Amino acid sequence: MHHALYDGWSLPRILGAVEKAYNGGVLEERPGFNAFVQYLSQQDQEATTNYWQTTLAGCEATMFPPLPPSIHQPVANAMLEHQCPPLPRTMASDTTTSTLIRAAWAIVAGNYTSSDDVVFGATVTGRNAPVAGIEDIVGPAIATVPVRVRLPRDWTVPALLAAVQQQATEMIPYEQTGLQRIAKMGADAQHACGFQTLLIVQPADDGLESDKSLGRWQTKSELQDFTTYALMVQCTLATERVQITASFDPQVIEQWQVQRMLGQLGFVAQQLAEAGGKTTVAEIDTLTPEDRQQLWKWNGEVPPVVERCxxxxxxxxxxxxxxxxxxxxxxxxxxxxxxxxxxxxxxxxxxxxxxxxxxxxxxxxxxxxxxxxxxxxxxxxxxxxxxxxxxxxxxxxxxxxxxxxxxxxxxxxxxxxxxxxxxxxxxxxxxxxxxxxxxxxxxxxxxxxxxxxxxxxxxxxxxxxxxxxxxxxxxxxxxxxxxxxxxxxxxxxxxxxxxxxxxxxxxxxxxxxxxxxxxxxxxxxxxxxxxxxxxxxxxxxxxxxxxxxxxxxxxxxxxxxxxxxxxxxxxxxxxxxxxxxxxxxxxxxxxxxxxxxxxxxxxxxxxxxxxxxxxxxxxxxxxxxxxSVSWVVDPNDHHKLAPLGAVGELLVEGPILARGYLNDAEKTAAAFIDDPAWLLEGCDQHAGRRGRLYKTGDLVTTMQTAI
Incomplete structure (x- = not known):
């Protein structure tokens, strides 16, 4: 079936009705889809335009992943899966898991674009609309919206989650606008609608288990309906785990990088869920233990110095x-x-x-x-x-x-x-x-x-x-x-x-x-x-x-x-x-x-x-x-390593470094640093060390294929 007739929310209800009818049951009357259509027709168009123009005003976010010049239309024909433990429920009771994952993805994406202004797409169910019986309506209420998240480093995690939650709530009346219409509301809106990452958060499809009457129902992922984005991330929430599935275009973003990002998403989400009330956005670490281990595997030994003239x-x-x-x-x-x-x-x-x-x-x-x-x-x-x-x-x-x-x-x-x-x-x-x-x-x-x-x-x-x-x-x-x-x-x-x-x-x-x-x-x-x-x-x-x-x-x-x-x-x-x-x-x-x-x-x-x-x-x-050896650190904090694939400042360690700047101890101290925290700490299989490093000021990414 095509999404013009149904959406993922409707499918279990359709199958339940078919099964009940097949077994001779009596079907209860459901609210008609026309009620949802009527709701849409009554939207305040001026308020809608004002909302999106205000929300996306001044948006200059770098889109991730960037499309190579040779690719005008990505084709997401590769897929990866990653499982992470269930998210602990220590966060505020009014913060949804969907909000948590949106915030986590914003932090991860911000690392990859070196920006505190992040835009990505999100697919919403549309079932929060103020329509009687909206949960039982069978029909396509699904919608895709641009989500803009700002990430001030000094914000506390609760403040960030509250802002993302509030944004999601305020967006409900306007989420059915459609990307084509939003993009026509100004240059900022058009830029925001050019996102190349789509995030989908959904509950497990408990209603689609195999049935003796209908046999096994083969479902397809929501990702298969959105293959025109370079990267699509679907998070399926189950009691025992969070299943993260990514569909991507390997000509735009490599498989190893997607695999790393999925691990980083789960890692950041866990930290957000467990964060204390005073934990700031800057304190959230995007470098997974696996990333740290790999970096030390590459940089475990500093080349020896030649002590000659x-x-x-x-x-x-x-x-x-x-x-x-x-x-x-x-x-x-x-x-x-x-x-x-x-x-x-x-x-x-x-x-x-x-x-x-x-x-x-x-x-x-x-x-x-x-x-x-x-x-x-x-x-x-x-x-x-x-x-x-x-x-x-x-x-x-x-x-x-x-x-x-x-x-x-x-x-x-x-x-x-x-x-x-x-x-x-x-x-x-x-x-x-x-x-x-x-x-x-x-x-x-x-x-x-x-x-x-x-x-x-x-x-x-x-x-x-x-x-x-x-x-x-x-x-x-x-x-x-x-x-x-x-x-x-x-x-x-x-x-x-x-x-x-x-x-x-x-x-x-x-x-x-x-x-x-x-x-x-x-x-x-x-x-x-x-x-x-x-x-x-x-x-x-x-x-x-x-x-x-x-x-x-x-x-x-x-x-x-x-x-x-x-x-x-x-x-x-x-x-x-x-x-x-x-x-x-x-x-x-x-x-x-x-x-x-x-x-x-x-x-x-x-x-x-x-x-x-x-x-x-x-x-x-x-x-x-x-x-020498090269490290990539958070551009705003050289005491934090950047995750693999993310944008960061290049630091160089080793015996080729200059003594410093002539007669300028202040500039020397600012550019040449000693013993950053991560260097002293090392990792599980590599002891930390003391060291002197030069801050190049250049933004780079660590690519697994370039090492």
Missing amino acids: VHELFVEQARARPDAAAICAWDGEMKYGELDELSSRLAGYLVGLGVGPEAIVPLCFEKSMWTVVAMLAVLKAGGAFAPLDPEHPASRHEEIFRQTGARVVLASAQHSTLCSGGNRTVVVVSEAAMRELPSEASEASTTDKRTTTRTKAQPDNPAYVLFTSGSTGKPKGVVIEHRAILTSCLGHGKAFNLTSDSRFLQFSSYTFDVSITEIWTTLLVGGCTCVPSESDKKDDLSKAINALDANWAYLTSTVAKLLDPERIPGLQNLILGAELVTDHDWNRWSPYARQITAYGPTECCVLCTFYSGTLGFYTGLLGKSVA
Whole structure:
């Protein structure tokens, strides 16, 4: 039968009447459906319009699940079931189980949309209408309505349940309006009626048991009548359990995620039913024990720290391959042995100028092989380098000089005048300048032993400081220690399979931390960093890639779009990062190069996640952690883990984290946190631990298929 003739409420009554008539019984007269129709015809249309416009005013809720661009009409052709224990009756007597489940679903959905304004659809029986004998009327009184639930975090659970209950009661006179009519009542109403989740709460079909007279009656789920929504959740209330059944479109939402959500729904409903009068919405936990166990299974171990200094590992490479190419630049080439010798000479001179551990030395260079010499020399002297962009205004440079307390600056001959002034010593680094270094520096660098004696840098000393714009536009220095850069570079270098055969294009600005991968990850694995000129970088990058014989590049999607893959056949490996990577970006390069997408804030030493699979990429995928572990927490409370699949803030834990922000303890304390409650607690099979984490501020979801 079609729902134009009956609804789920009517069916047991129809079957009961058939059975009674079949057995020779006398049927009692039931109220006619025309009474319900008459009730509908007497509705106050102005009041109806006013109710829905007021209820849905300002609705900007994110619809869940979101439809992929390729899907205009979902087809819910997959089904899952989940059983949870019966809900305890400790809540207020006037709160119905249906209200409890609506509130629970709103909390779960709010986690998946990172919003305290939630909209979903609900199917109602229509049997609360003020019509005499409405419970016995046979006919289609069923209706679907948009349900909007607001979730202020400071509300108590009783207040939330009371609000949801009141809304359901106030909606009764208007629940037969119809979605098509509601959607025409304004833009807000139209948006709300675009929900993709439908919630159905119904009692067990006790009246449809097998009967000796009629035989076994095969019923179908209400879900089978609403297959045009991406996700439909039906909760059947029985004495011994709550049966939760979901029908969903697997092209829109994956099976594992639906399974997790059903568990979360039951878990939240149990908490709401047991909550005390002062329990707030913020205190309701959506992370099930199963979710927590899975997260700790992935993140149970933090990668070990590399307690060494960057220049020490470089020297090991230089001794192992002194004649191998270290730098191939537009302005010259340099072997490992030459780079080691020149940087040691300059380091000796810098030590004489007072450069040592914790000293920060700004660098101001155009693209050049001499920049690498300058960086390495600062490290060998024990200091930390801080790259400047010659194109930035002088006021920014002065602010960086002030913050670093710089007394020594290294620069190219072209840009040395940008750094003069104050009490600073500007050291020009070039081929000619290197020949003019004092003989004492040259002599002091003749033995590794004497240089090592002067260099007192330890793994916990800074190796570089990168200045970002900061939220106020004021330069904000991110301090990265030796052990962090080594742990990161060696970690992602191994993950990417960088080798001594790698020739990495040095495309990025020195003030952008991708340059650390292009230069230092490459040199630490024995590869060659390939440096184009500024003009080639801007005007003909393909020509530069071919001329330098680069087989690796780390580019933004925007830059990659400007290149023709067929013009650069030697570029065998392409890392895309620093901005959103779309399916189109990925697919465009797939036939031509091995691809990696990478993500990481400056505070996490270049990158902390990557993806390099050949299949399964989708827009926005970050991939798995490298040299660190990733956690997703409640965006409003980093002491609460977010459930799997829900939206939350990404936190990064591990030895790749920055020391903090230069001279800014307050901002450091706000962004780098210690020992959140969930980390200390652990779970049943994993002991908790202490740890330091960086709050990225980026909203993400943990996807089971991406781990």
